[in-house]
Amino acid sequence: MADDAKAVAPDFSNWSCPLPLADYPAIVMGHGGGGKLGNELVEHLFLPAFRNPALENLGDAAVLEASGARLALSTDSFVVQPLFFPGGSIGELAVNGTVNDLAVSGAEPKFLSAGFILEEGFSLAQLAAIVDAMAKAAAEAGVQIVTGDTKVVERGHGDGCYITTAGVGLLRDGIQVGPHRARPGDAVLVSGTIGDHGMAIMSVREGLEFESPIRSDCAALNGMIAQVLDAAGAAVHAMRDPTRGGLASTLNEIAQASDVGIVIDEAGVPVRFEVQSACELLGLDPVYVANEGKAVFFVAPEAADRVLSVLRAHPLGKDAARIGHVTAEHKRILVARTAMGANRVIPTMIGEQLPRIC
Amino acid sequence: MKYLTEFRNGEIARAMAREIAQIATRHWKIMEVCGGQTHSIIRNGIDQMLPQGPEASVEMIHGPSCPVCVTPLELIDKALAIAALPGVIFCSFGDMLRVPGTEGDLFQVKGSGGDVRVVYSPLDAVELAVKNPDKQVVFFGVGFETTGPATAMSVHLAKRRGLRNFSLLVSHVLVPPAIEAIMSSPGNRVQAFLAAGHVCSVMGYWEYPPLAEKYRVPIVVTGFEPLDLLDGIRRAVMQLEAGRHEVENAYSRVVTFEGNLAAQKLLKEVFEVTDGAWRGIGVIPRSGWRLNADYRGFDAEERFHITGIHTQESPLCRSGDVLRGAIKPAECAAFGKECTPRHPLGATMVSSEGACAAYYNYGRFLSAEELAGAGSALTGAAHG
Numbered sequence: 003m004a005d006d007a008k009a010v011a012p013d014f015s016n017w018s019c020p021l022p023l024a025d026y027p028a029i030v031m032g033h034g035g036g037g038k039l040g041n042e043l044v045e046h047l048f049l050p051a052f053r054n055p056a057l058e059n060l061g062d063a064a065v066l067e068a069s070g071a072r073l074a075l076s077t078d079s080f081v082v083q084p085l086f087f088p089g090g091s092i093g094e095l096a097v098n099g100t101v102n103d104l105a106v107s108g109a110e111p112k113f114l115s116a117g118f119i120l121e122e123g124f125s126l127a128q129l130a131a132i133v134d135a136m137a138k139a140a141a142e143a144g145v146q147i148v149t150g151d152t153k154v155v156e157r158g159h160g161d162g163c164y165i166t167t168a169g170v171g172l173l174r175d176g177i178q179v180g181p182h183r184a185r186p187g188d189a190v191l192v193s194g195t196i197g198d199h200g201m202a203i204m205s206v207r208e209g210l211e212f213e214s215p216i217r218s219d220c221a222a223l224n225g226m227i228a229q230v231l232d233a234a235g236a237a238v239h240a241m242r243d244p245t246r247g248g249l250a251s252t253l254n255e256i257a258q259a260s261d262v263g264i265v266i267d268e269a270g271v272p273v274r275f276e277v278q279s280a281c282e283l284l285g286l287d288p289v290y291v292a293n294e295g296k297a298v299f300f301v302a303p304e305a306a307d308r309v310l311s312v313l314r315a316h317p318l319g320k321d322a323a324r325i326g327h328v329t330a331e332h333k334r335i336l337v338a339r340t341a342m343g344a345n346r347v348i349p350t351m352i353g354e355q356l357p358r359i360c
Numbered sequence: 361m362k363y364l365t366e367f368r369n370g371e372i373a374r375a376m377a378r379e380i381a382q383i384a385t386r387h388w389k390i391m392e393v394c395g396g397q398t399h400s401i402i403r404n405g406i407d408q409m410l411p412q413g414p415e416a417s418v419e420m421i422h423g424p425s426c427p428v429c430v431t432p433l434e435l436i437d438k439a440l441a442i443a444a445l446p447g448v449i450f451c452s453f454g455d456m457l458r459v460p461g462t463e464g465d466l467f468q469v470k471g472s473g474g475d476v477r478v479v480y481s482p483l484d485a486v487e488l489a490v491k492n493p494d495k496q497v498v499f500f501g502v503g504f505e506t507t508g509p510a511t512a513m514s515v516h517l518a519k520r521r522g523l524r525n526f527s528l529l530v531s532h533v534l535v536p537p538a539i540e541a542i543m544s545s546p547g548n549r550v551q552a553f554l555a556a557g558h559v560c561s562v563m564g565y566w567e568y569p570p571l572a573e574k575y576r577v578p579i580v581v582t583g584f585e586p587l588d589l590l591d592g593i594r595r596a597v598m599q600l601e602a603g604r605h606e607v608e609n610a611y612s613r614v615v616t617f618e619g620n621l622a623a624q625k626l627l628k629e630v631f632e633v634t635d636g637a638w639r640g641i642g643v644i645p646r647s648g649w650r651l652n653a654d655y656r657g658f659d660a661e662e663r664f665h666i667t668g669i670h671t672q673e674s675p676l677c678r679s680g681d682v683l684r685g686a687i688k689p690a691e692c693a694a695f696g697k698e699c700t701p702r703h704p705l706g707a708t709m710v711s712s713e714g715a716c717a718a719y720y721n722y723g724r725f726l727s728a729e730e731l732a733g734a735g736s737a738l739t740g741a742a743h744g
Contacts, residue, residue: 026468028468028472031467038702279364341368341370341586342404344405344408344409345405346723347722349701349720349721
């Protein structure tokens with residue numbers, strides 16, 4: 003089968019490791035789902051092509067040294083539909099997403115760029131609302147949008163409005179965090195309820211109505227993270243914002259990057275009742291659902307309580323919880339203890355989470 | 361009542377498991393019919409809670425009712441062909457998209473420009489047909505009796521609204537004939553059934569007493585939450601120990617003897633019973649539904665005349681044996697090696713309700729020792 007794929011698509015032979023990609027000869031939606039397919043694109047296509055030490059960390063932001071200053075650089079694109087949803091819009095997401103990627107890398111976010119791809123016919127009033135949301139989000143996060151670009155594509159060639167932001171931040175002195183730094187014994191903390199953003203989007207798309215609508219948790223986390231780093235400093239080993247692919251994908255990525263096992267207590271993971279209900283209805287597992295205002299922390303066990311109380315004192319972290327720990331057992335595997343007392347593996351998703359039939 | 365918490369109470373579950381261990385004095389094999397039950401059993405580790413001693417044990421055998429898994433390969437190939445046609449909007453439930461046909465899956469058709477859409481209800485497909493009069497909208501109607509009424513309602517509405525651009529690719533299959541096929545197959549090991557609660561919410565359980573009588577087999581209508589499943593298992597074991605073979609309803613908060621009569625009337629209006637092809641198992645007499653003469657005009661197979669389908673199953677895949685309960689997924693030589701959710705050889709490795717995928721996803725590829733290691737690490741957390 004691999005040979006056949008090579009025969010019809012000779013371009014693949016130029017790739018350093020074509021085989022894992024060759025069973026999907028074209029891009030499928032799963033390549034953007036935050037799961038294995040996307041990771042394979044990075045590992046087998048982007049990384050070999052662009053290889054350099056700053057990229058190889060595969061952190062949320064690249065860490066750069068320039069004239070003695072340590073900088074973090076990150077970029078993210080936003081293609082969410084609908085553009086406006088309970089709790090926010092593509093505008094807040096575009097600012098907060100990049101701010102959070104910088105913050106979880108241990109940097110203080112400073113400057114952002116914004117690129118807009120607009121579809122012919124897109125309402126100017128909607129664009130103004132998005133830009134206004136971006137300005138407010140930037141002010142709240144304490145960052146400035148200092149450069150930008152606009153392109154327009156013909157009607158039918160875009161979905162209204164796509165935004166790409168990039169951001170630069172200053173790394174704090176004495177902070178060494180990264181997805182590869184989790185150690186056996188570390189406590190795993192999450193800053194609040196999971197799955198809110200993904201289910202807010204899904205319930206709008208699927209027309210689900212609840213007594214109280216599910217709101218996106220979209221928020222800039224740099225203020226809360228700065229307080230955590232002030233309180234715990236070098237005891238914080240890894241941080242990440244579990245966006246696409248949710249908590250499960252983030253924990254699996256860190257287990258792999260750090261070559262450790264991770265154990266979580268399923269009943270201890272905070273999930274809103276309405277999010278859990280919506281997930282049950284649609285046949286989804288909240289551990290795979292996206293968040294836009296949550297962070298996961300891996301901290302030395304002796305600092306766990308201190309970090310937890312700092313988080314809970316912050317408005318964005320009031321539902322924070324200690325959900326598990328890092329172990330030297332079952333390396334690179336995430337295991338959850340179920341409420342029944344059994345253990346189950348939580349794997350990395352292949353592509354997108356598929357709603358079940360019944 | 362909070363179904364999401366009260367029916368998942370670990371303490372009550374452990375007490376029920378202890379009770380089952382006290383009742384069981386012999387080795388019993390019970391089949392849960394429905395893939396949703398398989399998913400819940402493996403996800404929650406309920407099979408690990410059951411007695412597994414040398415004197416007495418309760419073993420769960422996973423049944424064939426995962427709609428994704430038993431949809432015939434030929435029909436999936438037809439779906440791929442129809443979905444690739446220009447001017448077609450092909451609508452499907454989500455988990456059909458990654459099921460491998462002979463060549464590729466619906467995701468690939470979508471990636472190459474086919475208009476494939478995930479819907480949660482067949483009625484959404486009818487709406488699409490109304491909004492896109494210049495397109496042919498096809499709904500892939502798969503599933504058991506549970507999803508049947510929604511499929512039937514879609515075509516009923518399409519007919520009433522005079523939609524000429526809506527059709528169904530139908531593969532609905534029925535549970536009672538499958539139970540009959542399993543009980544009458546040579547080498548059958550199943551001694552009791554947990555009937556699928558959601559199927560019975562539509563159909564009731566009036567079809568089961570003759571089966572229980574004919575094969576002298578206990579049948580317990582069972583739900584999907586951990587405590588529902590343990591209650592169903594407990595009742596089945598009590599019957600087996602007492603030598604009874606009755607039909608019991610352990611899911612009375614949802615299921616009645618008659619079932620949903622309005623839904624059954626609609627099913628009768630739209631479908632007729634036909635021999636059904638089950639992927640991995642073969643043809644089971646009178647085990648499927650197809651559109652009847654009044655609705656035949658909405659049959660996508662007739663509307664699109666797809667020919668030249670040559671199906672080929674992987675020679676390594678033993679999903680048929682898994683679906684019949686003859687082997688456990690991990691006993692297949694390809695399990696976790698040639699066949700993973702990333703590279704499924706058969707449909708049982710695709711759907712989260714497929715037994716192979718449930719085993720793989722919840723870590724049944726780890727050895728017992730490795731999982732025990734995880735357990736002790738967890739105990740450490742509780743004390744630390």
